[in-house]
Amino acid sequence: MAFMTPPAIITPDHFIRIKRALQSALGLIVKLTTFVFIAVFGGLFSSWYVIGYGATFNTERVGPWVKWTMSGRLNSDPYSLIRQDQRAMLIFSSTFVSRYEAAFDNSNRRLHSACHYAIEGPAPSSDWWSLNVYDAEGRLVPNASNRHGFNAATVIPNTDASIRIDLAREARPGNWVPTSRAGRIVVVLELQNRTGDAVVPDDGEELVLPSIRRIDCR
Amino acid sequence: MKMALHWAAAAWGQWRLISAALVAAAIIHILVTLSSAQIAEATAYKILGKGLPINQVAFGKPITAKDQPLPFFSPDALYSFCRYDASTARISVSAKLPDVGWSLSLHTPKGQNFYFVPGSGDRETDIKLVLEPPGNVFALGNTEITTANRTIPVIKLPDVHGLIILKAPIKGLAYRRLIDEKRAAFKCQALTGLR
Numbered sequence: 001m002a003f004m005t006p007p008a009i010i011t012p013d014h015f016i017r018i019k020r021a022l023q024s025a026l027g028l029i030v031k032l033t034t035f036v037f038i039a040v041f042g043g044l045f046s047s048w049y050v051i052g053y054g055a056t057f058n059t060e061r062v063g064p065w066v067k068w069t070m071s072g073r074l075n076s077d078p079y080s081l082i083r084q085d086q087r088a089m090l091i092f093s094s095t096f097v098s099r100y101e102a103a104f105d106n107s108n109r110r111l112h113s114a115c116h117y118a119i120e121g122p123a124p125s126s127d128w129w130s131l132n133v134y135d136a137e138g139r140l141v142p143n144a145s146n147r148h149g150f151n152a153a154t155v156i157p158n159t160d161a162s163i164r165i166d167l168a169r170e171a172r173p174g175n176w177v178p179t180s181r182a183g184r185i186v187v188v189l190e191l192q193n194r195t196g197d198a199v200v201p202d203d204g205e206e207l208v209l210p211s212i213r214r215i216d217c218r
Numbered sequence: 219m220k221m222a223l224h225w226a227a228a229a230w231g232q233w234r235l236i237s238a239a240l241v242a243a244a245i246i247h248i249l250v251t252l253s254s255a256q257i258a259e260a261t262a263y264k265i266l267g268k269g270l271p272i273n274q275v276a277f278g279k280p281i282t283a284k285d286q287p288l289p290f291f292s293p294d295a296l297y298s299f300c301r302y303d304a305s306t307a308r309i310s311v312s313a314k315l316p317d318v319g320w321s322l323s324l325h326t327p328k329g330q331n332f333y334f335v336p337g338s339g340d341r342e343t344d345i346k347l348v349l350e351p352p353g354n355v356f357a358l359g360n361t362e363i364t365t366a367n368r369t370i371p372v373i374k375l376p377d378v379h380g381l382i383i384l385k386a387p388i389k390g391l392a393y394r395r396l397i398d399e400k401r402a403a404f405k406c407q408a409l410t411g412l413r
Contacts, residue, residue, distance in 0.1 A: 031235055038239035043246025051251070072331045074376060078255035084329050085258035088265055089290050090381070092323055093331035127339065128319040130294050130387070138289025146282060148293045152319070153389035188290060194318050194338040 050079045051086070062209045064108070065100035065189065072099075087138060098126070098191040098198040103136070103184070105212045111187065113141070113179035115217040116168040119187065121210035123163045126191035128152050133167060133177050136184040143178035150175050163210065169218070187212065260327040262288050263381060267327075270301040270381075273309060273408045277401060280388075292385075295319075296397055300382040300406030304351035304375055307408040311382060314403045315343040316396060319387035324349075326377045333373055348372045348409065382406055 050058075058077050060067045071080040072093040084091065091099060104110055105117060119131070132149030135141055140148045150165055155175055157163050166172040167179050167187070179185055189209065191198070266287055270276045278297040279285055286293075302309045313322050320337030322345055335345055350372050384404045386397045 035235060035239045035242070038236065039242035039246055042240065042243030044250060046243070047247045047250045047254075051254075072329065074326070074330045074332045076330060078251050081258055081328065081330075082251070082254045085261050087289055088261040090262040090266065090288055090325060090329050090383075091290070091331070092321070092334060096323075096331065096334040096336070097321075127336075128387070130292055130319075132292055132294065134290055140281070140283040140286050140293055142283035148283070151294045151387060151389070153387070154294070188292075190292065192319065192321065192336055194336055194340075196334055196336045 051082050054079070062100065062207055064102045064104050064106055064212050065209050066102070067094065067098055067100045069094050089138070092190075092192075095198060096192075096196055100189045100191075100209060102187045102189070102212055105214045107214065109214060111167075111185045111212070112217070113169060113182040113185055116166065116170075116172070116215040118164055118166055118213045118215055119210045120164040120213065121162060122208055123152070123155070123157060123161060124189070124191050124209065127194045128192040129190060131165060131187065131189045133179060134186050134188065135182040136186060138186070141178065141180050141182040141185070143180050145178060147177060149177055165210075258328060260329065262329050263325070263327040263379075266299065267301045267381065270299050272301055272303045273406060275300050275404050275406050294388050296386045296388060296401065298384040298386070298401050298404050300404075301379075302349060302382060302406065303379055304349055304408075305378040307410055308351065309349040310405070310407055310409050311345070311347040311349060312403070312405045313345045313384055314400050315345065316400050317342075317389075319385075319389070320400075321383075321385045323383050323385070324373065324375075325381045325383065327379050327381075330376075332376055346370045350374050351378050352376060 054066060054068060058068060058070050058080055060069050068080050068083070070076045071084055072091045073080075073095060074093075076084075083089075091097075102111065111117065123129075128151070130149060130151035133141060134148075155163055155165065163175070165175040165177060167177050167185070169179055169181070171178075276299050278287070278299060280296060281287070281291055281293040291297075300311070311322075315322060315335065315337035317337050318339040320343075322335045323331050324333035325331050333347075335343060337343055346368065348370055352375050384401065386401055388394075388397070
């Protein structure tokens, strides 16, 4: 007669051990997921953000205007280089020409063609300047008058030598740039000096650029 | 007391995990950024250079919404281009900048602007340059060539290929003839027998 092995008896102790093992595995999975999420998402997002919006070390902000201080140079930082390449931009070195971009108004609201904006303030103090309006991808906004901006020679200044440029869908008196139905828009202001140096304000004098004021939206 | 110690140990474990993850995020950030910068494809140069002759001046058409060669190109100027290739010879460049707002700029294929001459409102800027290809061990940085009546700067190129851009701002219709005259003075050609 063969001996039969007694059936395995699962004691409460076994349950506790299995539960602990499962808890431990689950904890490990949670930790690993957290680690991978923070590392991958944090690394990629921070890189994307600095390339798109800049950081304090490679941008200079004057009101709503942003200047990429290292762009276009031989020794430009990798963020500026990638941004320039991604946007297929061919721009002057920031050493020679100050190029300011504005995608937001003075109240930090994104510029949009559905709104009417007034760009106003003192005319830039550089020897030459030009201000042009593009859509978010850098394309010129099609319009019947084929007007996309103004420069130091074409702008009509106010009687006190200040300037006002209106960005709007409908025609406006004075210096008007039609924005049609471009959606999000970007304003680019380039300042150039005859010395070949980018604009540097005098000692103790802060650079003042025109403000971008939203008047209304449709 | 035991509970507090247990909680402290757990919290310490979490902080170690988060710190390690942040360090890993920083490493990924650096690797992604540097590798992207390395594989940057000189997009603007490829788009613009496609239709340009080598070592010759090409006069660009007025920039319009329908005919815009590159994003963010300023439409209030007329551009002339020279796609240079200094792999076999030095390049001679000459141009005239009659007024402020005009400029002559040299760019690498990656779009880096390494040389820039602005126009001055006081008098016409007459430019003559010689572009020296990289790799010439006998040339130490930028030098000069002295001819009978002037000294011509020699610019050491960071890359054998690149672009020269003459920018002529449009100040109004009355200036169009002056712009055409001065643009016609822009020359760019290979100097044979000087290498």
